[in-house]
Amino acid sequence: MADFNINVRGVGSVDVIDLHGYLDAHTAPDLENAFNRLINDGKYKVVVNFDHLKYISSAGLGVFMAYVETMRDNKGDIKFSNMKENVYNIFDLLGFPMLYEFFEKEHEAVNKFTD
Amino acid sequence: MNYSDSKYYREISVRSNTENLLKIRNFVRDGALALGFTEEVVGNITLAVDEASTNIIKHAYKYSPEGEIIIQTDFADKKYIIKIIDAGNHFDPTSVPVPDLKEYHKQKKVGGLGMFLMKKLMDEVVYDNPDERMNQVTLVKYLT
């Protein structure tokens, strides 16, 4: 779908998910599938790069809430990076900053895993 | 208020498919931008309407794409008024608890966030039933 794209790439032991476009109830299942594939492959350290994400609704936020526990149970995590202010504000409204780590730059998030 | 009299009145009707969320957002976005809301506020309004529509697809029509969603927007007294109307199952807004993120996080339960966001992002959120078969959510944003 042209409105939303996911690209998963490995950076060392960490997997980075690049989000492009609009993440809403229509496109969120794609993100769920990406997480399912990572879990199937035993990959639990995930950085989500929001650099190219233009829009997110609660359906998209829900995906992170649904998968973070599995990641953390397996010594991994979901960390966020490169979030634009308008997108961050939505995460902030729902209290995400008290439960998730946000980073300015992708490599900071990746390094947090490897430290 | 008689909508058809207002020069700001606009209306769109779409089927209850999540595919149409983009169409709904674009419709609301164009209208709000034209009224002079800032980019940030436009984003908030768009999100609120998206959430309301998503709730309708999920709860009122239970993912059946045959339903109809009508969006009516108007502007009066410096208020941008968006009515989102459906003919699906009645939905009791009081049945949705205010989400506690920690609790939600624990239970992997991700409903209710939409309504919470709508209330946070808009100045007024009102649920009512204009007639027996219809549900209506009215979202209002003040232009300041």
Place this chain on the structure above:
Amino acid sequence: MISYLDNIDSAKKMIYAFYALGVLFVFKVIYPAVSDTNITLWVLNELIVFTSFFVLSFSFDEYLGSKSNYPITIILTAGILTGLLFVIVSVISVIFAEDVSYFDSAGVISNIVITLFSFLIAASGIFILMAFKGLFYLRQKKDPASFYYTMIIFFILSGISTSLKEIDAGMNYVHDAIFVVTILLILVNSVRVAWIAFLLKKQKITLLGISIIICALSGITFSSTLSGSVFYEILFRFSPGLTNILNLIMIYGCIYFGVVFFTALFHLPTAEAFDRKAQEVSSMMDLGKLITQVFDFRELAETITTTTTKVSNSDAAWLVLQNSEALDLVSVNGIGYLEADALANAVCNTENRDLTEPVILAPAALRNYQSKNPNPNFYKSLSVAPLKVHGKVSGYLFAARSRDVPYDEEDKKAISAFADYAALAVENAKLIQESIEKERMEKELDVAREIQYKILPRETPKCETLDISALFIPAFEVGGDYYDFFCLGDKKLGFVIADVSGKGISAAFVMAEVKGIFESLSQLNLRPAEILRRVNEILKKSLDKKTFVTAIYGIIDTNTGILNFSRAGHTPTLIRQNGTVQKLTPPGLGLGFDGGINFNDSIKELEIKLNFNDIVILYTDGITESQNELNEEFGLNRLEKILEEDNSASIDRLSNKIMTEVTTFSSGKSQHDDITLVIFKWISKN
């Protein structure tokens, strides 16, 4: 001796075996070969050989016994030994060629070498036999020992008869007869291979390979140890009987593993189905255990979906519970929440089919649901099984495949079995929740009782002109009754009786609040009506919509006997003056209803002049509404009658009398509400 050997520990068995072999070794070095010239030596040789290997066999048995549950391990061991035996036989055949005479002139060193060789061969043979025993016992439901031991006994008999045959050719027929019976026993014992069915497919394939190798090696070894070969000569010198037994072991190995090979071959086509069934059964058992151990329903639900995916060969599985109006997604495996939610809703709501029985949806039917969904994955077959508790559907277990293999009846059965487990877990979780709830309620009630106990006055005030009696009997579920007395100075006594609607801890909290309000307001020396008005003002702000309080507040001037009181929705006050009983019901709504204007207008005050022996009774509806077994209420009339007819000396007696009547009336029924009874009697003659 056998049972004795069985009972001693393994270290001792080893030591005995070591001694026996030592004796044998020494004997062999001195008398290297048996010969028919010396019968005594021959017999002695056989005796020592048989005994020592018999003892050795117990050590092997012990070792193999510890591995008896792993048939493949046993077979591998047997296979390796058969291979070893084969190598030894081949090596000996090559080294010593056909030169049998060499042995006759051999020295001590070669005697030792030959003895060690024979040892090795015999030990391997015995070990293989014991390994076969392990296999033989596997998965045998009836006791197979008698067959096996009969066979072993015939092995030994056959060995002995070989010696007899050599010594006296006339014994030939005995040997032949025993040999035939032994072969028959071998055949009978070889068909006991039920354990093969219980192996996993992979193990069966391994077994296929190993068994054909063992069968071939045994066969070759057997043929190269037939009489006339070098090998036979060597072994024969060691022990003629044992040579025969080794031959029999090789025959047994050949036949047994031939049978194993073909059995495994025939079992291969069904192996996969068996594997699945086995996995299903073990998963079921695990789940059964989990249900009783895990109280976290969500955790259990996750296990159920994970196992369902695995056992039913699905790509995804998810569990939804049916709430009053919506489907509540509990856990998912291999599928996203949104997708699972959408599919579950689409299948359960769009389709008006009856989902009280398990259903398989074919690709054609599925296409309808999925084209509507935001789902980029496409499932080709989907199975839904209802969770049924007491015949009622409490949810659904879904499983889906994206591969082109539709679900069959077997899958449906398996998935529905998991659904049954899920249903059980749901029910279990609910029961646990309920018992937690019950415990919480009981704790709450304890707290409520304590609050009530602390709130009510410990004693009634003493007064020269006025007798006061107060009685309070709490109900099991704290009812919210409250009464109190206030000294207002100027010989005036304030009193209040109140009843909070509702029960339990919430009623107790309201009671505490009401007490606080009356305590402070009473000190302002206001008129009773005004006090109730103010109480209402406060309560209507703090009480929720469903809660209200009825009350009577009054003031008695203990000098003059003037009683002023107001009533807020409370039960009528009874007064007996000159033998006549009257109901006093000054108007007034209950406290705490919103809309204060009505209340303020409604409340009125009543003034009564008490004379000598006048009695005033205040009570809560716990008395008048107490019920008998026919669900009739005690009622106000009965209370009036008691008061009318009473001639008790004291009001405590009257109080007792009323309570006796109430208890007698409602005998057989538990006290439903708190009972409060306050009685005043004016005893001043002026």
